[in-house]
Amino acid sequence: MSVIELRNISKSWGGNKxxxxxSMEMESGIVGIVGPNGAGKTTLVNIIAGQxxxxxxxxxxxxxxITTLPSYKRARMGIIKTxxxxxxxxxxxxxxxxxxxxxIRGQTNSxxxxxxxxxESFQDRFPVELPFGLLKKLEIAKAxxxxxxxxxxxxxxxxxxxxxxxxxxxFILELREMGxxxxxxxxxxxxxxxxxxxxxxxxxxxxxxxxxxxxxxxxERIGELxxxxxxxxxx
Amino acid sequence: MKNKQILFLSRGYIISIIIVLVTVxxxxxxxxxxxxxxxxxxDIFILxxxxxxxxxxxxxxxxxxxxxxxxxxxxxxxxxxxxxxxxVLLLLLISTLLGxxxxxxxxxxxxxxxGVFFTLLSLLLPLMGTSFILAFWTxxxxxxxxxxxxxxxxxxxxxxxxxxxxxxLLLLTLVYLVNSTHFGLVLKGIGDxxxxxxxxxxxxxxxxxxxxxxxxxxxxxxxxxxxxxxxFAGVDSFGLEFLLYPMVIAILGGKGKLLGTIPAGYLIxxxxxxxxxxxxxxTLMLFAALAIFLFLFLxxxxxxxxx
Numbered sequence: 113m114s115v116i117e118l119r120n121i122s123k124s125w126g127g128n129k130x131x132x133x134x135s136m137e138m139e140s141g142i143v144g145i146v147g148p149n150g151a152g153k154t155t156l157v158n159i160i161a162g163q164x165x166x167x168x169x170x171x172x173x174x175x176x177x178i179t180t181l182p183s184y185k186r187a188r189m190g191i192i193k194t195x196x197x198x199x200x201x202x203x204x205x206x207x208x209x210x211x212x213x214x215x216i217r218g219q220t221n222s223x224x225x226x227x228x229x230x231x232e233s234f235q236d237r238f239p240v241e242l243p244f245g246l247l248k249k250l251e252i253a254k255a256x257x258x259x260x261x262x263x264x265x266x267x268x269x270x271x272x273x274x275x276x277x278x279x280x281x282x283f284i285l286e287l288r289e290m291g292x293x294x295x296x297x298x299x300x301x302x303x304x305x306x307x308x309x310x311x312x313x314x315x316x317x318x319x320x321x322x323x324x325x326x327x328x329x330x331x332e333r334i335g336e337l338x339x340x341x342x343x344x345x346x347x
Numbered sequence: 348m349k350n351k352q353i354l355f356l357s358r359g360y361i362i363s364i365i366i367v368l369v370t371v372x373x374x375x376x377x378x379x380x381x382x383x384x385x386x387x388x389x390d391i392f393i394l395x396x397x398x399x400x401x402x403x404x405x406x407x408x409x410x411x412x413x414x415x416x417x418x419x420x421x422x423x424x425x426x427x428x429x430x431x432x433x434x435v436l437l438l439l440l441i442s443t444l445l446g447x448x449x450x451x452x453x454x455x456x457x458x459x460x461x462g463v464f465f466t467l468l469s470l471l472l473p474l475m476g477t478s479f480i481l482a483f484w485t486x487x488x489x490x491x492x493x494x495x496x497x498x499x500x501x502x503x504x505x506x507x508x509x510x511x512x513x514x515x516l517l518l519l520t521l522v523y524l525v526n527s528t529h530f531g532l533v534l535k536g537i538g539d540x541x542x543x544x545x546x547x548x549x550x551x552x553x554x555x556x557x558x559x560x561x562x563x564x565x566x567x568x569x570x571x572x573x574x575x576x577x578x579f580a581g582v583d584s585f586g587l588e589f590l591l592y593p594m595v596i597a598i599l600g601g602k603g604k605l606l607g608t609i610p611a612g613y614l615i616x617x618x619x620x621x622x623x624x625x626x627x628x629x630t631l632m633l634f635a636a637l638a639i640f641l642f643l644f645l646x647x648x649x650x651x652x653x654x
Contacts, residue, residue: 161546163542163546182545183545184545184546184547184548184550185548187545187546187547187548187549188548192546192547192548193546195543195546199542199543201535201536201539201540201543201544202539203535203538203539203603204532204536204539208532211529211532212529212532212533212536212544212549213548213549215529215532216529216533216548216549217548255547258547258548
């Protein structure tokens with residue numbers, strides 16, 4: 113059974129069609145969504161998370177139609193989205209940011225989450241005291257504390273330097289080992305490709321490619337059209 | 348290990364308790380009727396400010412309707428004392444419960460919207476309620492001006508102040524404890540970024556309903572105490588000062604930092620009470636000028652000093 117299935121999803125903002133009849137399936141593992149600015153990537157994950165409603169079409173999670181469910185109910189089912197711009201709770205400490213969700217789920221794994229995200233030694237600090245790389249980790253720690261099954265990561269590498277990207281990539285692979293499914297929206301193709309099982313390329317609200325990483329790399333036309341030549345050369 | 352914020356609250360909590368106890372001691376030693384009355388009025392406004400800050404200050408849902416719930420407490424006390432001669436404790440309880448009930452009726456439709464829409468509704472719905480009560484006041488057979496000679500908490504103003512101070516301390520402890528719990532974390536989360544909270548599976552609606560209903564119950568309780576202190580329940584109890592002063596106290600104390608409310612409350616109300624004696628109607632103007640000065644030069648409020 114698919115983890116997530118989108119059937120004929122369309123979304124319009126006024127007269128602008130952000131998504132046009134999108135259908136895709138995700139079996140397991142990590143799916144990367146790429147495409148130029150304005151392609152509809154964030155709109156697509158927002159629709160999966162329930163933060164936007166599709167104008168038409170259906171969203172299925174593990175076979176169940178969740179199209180009309182509000183975002184908090186989807187989150188409780190295990191679909192958690194991180195934000196493109198980090199949004200920590202500023203008046204709470206790092207630990208409280210994590211405990212806020214873990215306690216609601218009756219979980220006692222805050223310590224583990226702080227440890228695996230490398231935030232343990234910063235737990236009593238407030239978000240305003242953290243560097244950007246750690247704020248990105250806090251965003252993921254918050255998501256993990258809600259015990260997700262499917263993580264929707266919106267540009268997790270945005271604004272990060274090379275070292276932080278490497279650390280975060282390693283961490284994402286560890287999450288995958290833990291059995292978490294992920295959909296990652298990302299501009300940095302070179303960082304994304306080593307992580308994902310499948311790539312979806314969106315442009316102007318349409319799927320231009322949906323296949324394996326190897327097929328994606330081998331597709332010269334996509335390379336020329338979207339990445340100025342060879343894919344994975346520091347894109 | 349306790350985190351910084353809990354330690355900060357602990358310090359503020361202890362300072363607040365000490366201030367309340369000092370006011371009781373000063374009132375008992377000096378025995379000035381004016382000072383005791385001023386301290387009692389201060390306590391009543393502190394209760395209102397706590398109620399406002401507990402809900403609006405923490406969640407950032409700015410509520411302009413708190414004076415309505417205060418007025419309900421005042422009127423309920425007058426009505427139930429006159430009609431049934433209920434004892435003080437029962438009057439306090441009924442006023443609180445009616446405040447909670449009215450709070451529920453107010454909250455359920457309003458907290459579904461945010462920002463300026465909520466604020467506008469928080470102004471309009473209580474206005475509707477106030478208009479309704481005033482329009483039907485005489486129709487319902489109530490005294491034209493209001494209820495006089497309402498029962499006092501105690502014949503001795505000093506003893507009444509002790510009882511009221513105990514209520515203030517109990518509620519202060521309640522808000523302190525709630526702030527330290529997971530419920531308090533969710534409230535702060537609502538104030539920081541409600542969308543992010545909902546996106547991770549928290550249904551914020553029941554939290555908002557509970558906190559606003561409890562807060563409006565506290566406002567009703569403050570109204571009952573006010574009626575018993577002035578021994579009068581009239582239409583002026585829905586007045587603007589029962590919104591303006593609590594908000595200014597809460598913001599001067601540090602919005603969302605409930606424990607700054609105590610020093611801010613005594614500062615503002617005692618100053619107003621004494622200014623009233625010397626400058627009369629100019630008090631409100633001076634009060635507004637001082638409020639502007641403090642907001643400009645002390646934007647984090649008094650609780651900023653605790654840090």
